Amino acid sequence: MSQSRIDELMQLVEQHWQLRLNYWESQASITLLDELHHILCRAACAWCGIPLHNVDAPEMAEQLVLMIEGGAAIGPKHWASRRARRQTENALLDLIKQYQQGLHEVDPALPFATFVDFRDAQGKPLPNRIVAVELINVIRPIVAVARYMVFAVLAMHEHPDCYEKLKHQGSSRYRRHFIQEVRRYYPFFPFLAARVNTDFTWQGYRFKRGRQAILDLYGTNHDAHRWEAPDQFYPERFEQEEVDFHRFAMIPQGGSDHATQHRCPGEWITLALIDLAIEKFIHQLRYDVPWQDLTVDLNVIPARPRSGFIISNIHSINSSQPSAEKERF
Known part of the structure; x- marks a missing residue:
């Protein structure tokens, strides 16, 4: 995942966020999770080259x-x-067929055209349904990140001291730690499932080929043997941690290496989207949080605040306070 492509996605999210902002300001209140789903869907479709004018977004x-x-x-x-x-x-299949018939143009460098135009060593294309499935595998996870964005706003609401640090500290170092703590502390998908490919033994337990195994993501992120006071929201904990420690202890989106193991390749997009949400809600929006049920039910997969996080009296502002200098994650 190149940084330039991540930047392009962030620009598209910004554009669709701004287009939606007028609607927010005209409403008594909005449910943030629902709104972010729609913004991210439109941005992800545009990023992939899916023709938005032919899609019921x-x-x-x-x-x-x-x-x-x-x-x-x-x-x-x-x-x-x-x-x-x-x-x-089926909706994507219709778009693929229209593209193949020359009924609309798509940037050949974007995933939609890249997948459709692909040919293997024998000159055969991918089946259209496979193309549709792979496009869903790109856009669906981006839309799912709306939950992490809402959790970041929820954390600022529940921990006003963190909000003040994010607002007034000039360095992005604290913001990076805050984002990591959001991902560690709040639940998303609780586990990953896999099947054993090769027999092996780990800590005296034998894993036989074909056996199903489950990696406890949430439990690992809250393991008292790995984290001090794991049930406390404390971004400063990341000041002392080594990057190598995070490969196996900080695993909200899988563990080990992105290139060789089962760690989500879209993790950098997740970090950038959470950062964008923080920037918006600190420096570019004023809003109220009315009374609501913000309980996060661990029995719901993936988890979410029960209300979806309702905000009211929304106003766009031009802040004189400069935002923290951007830092690559």
Whole structure:
């Protein structure tokens, strides 16, 4: 994931955020999680080259959310998730066929055209349905990051001392630690599942080939053997930690290395999107947080504040306070 492509995505999110801001200011209140789903869906589609003028963006956003929220469910919610996936695949299949027929142009450097135009060593293209599935595999995780963005705003609300430090400290070092603590402290997907490829023994326990194993992400991020006072929100803990420690102790999006192991390659996008949300809510927006149920239910996968985080009396501002100097994560 190149930095230039991440920057392009952030610019698109900024654009769609600004387009939505007038609507926010006209409303008595909005539910932040729902709004971010729609903003990120539009930005992700544009970033991939999916022709927005041929897409029902609100419907696609709702279908992506059903996939995100129903993938780990049982019963009707899971069936709704599967139905939403089929509908999204079919909508993308229509766009792919239109592109193949020359009915619309797409930047050949973007994923949509790259996937459709791909040819293997024998000159064969990918099946159109595979292309549709892979496009969903790009845009759905971006939309899912809305939860982390909301958790960052929730953390600033629940910890006003952190908000003040973020607002007034000139260095982005504290902001980086704050973002990492949001990802460590708040729940997202609780675990990763996999099957053992090769027999091995670890700490006296034998893992046989074919056995299903589950990596406890949330438990590892709150392991008292690894973290001091793990149930306390404390960004300063990251001042002393070594990067190598984070490879296996700080694993909200998988562990070890991005290039060789099961660590999410979109982690840098997640960090940048959380940073963007912090910037917006500290320096560019004024708002109230009315009474609501902000409980985060660990039985909900992926977790979210129960209310979706409602904000009211929203106003855009031009702050004279310079934001923290940007630092690459």
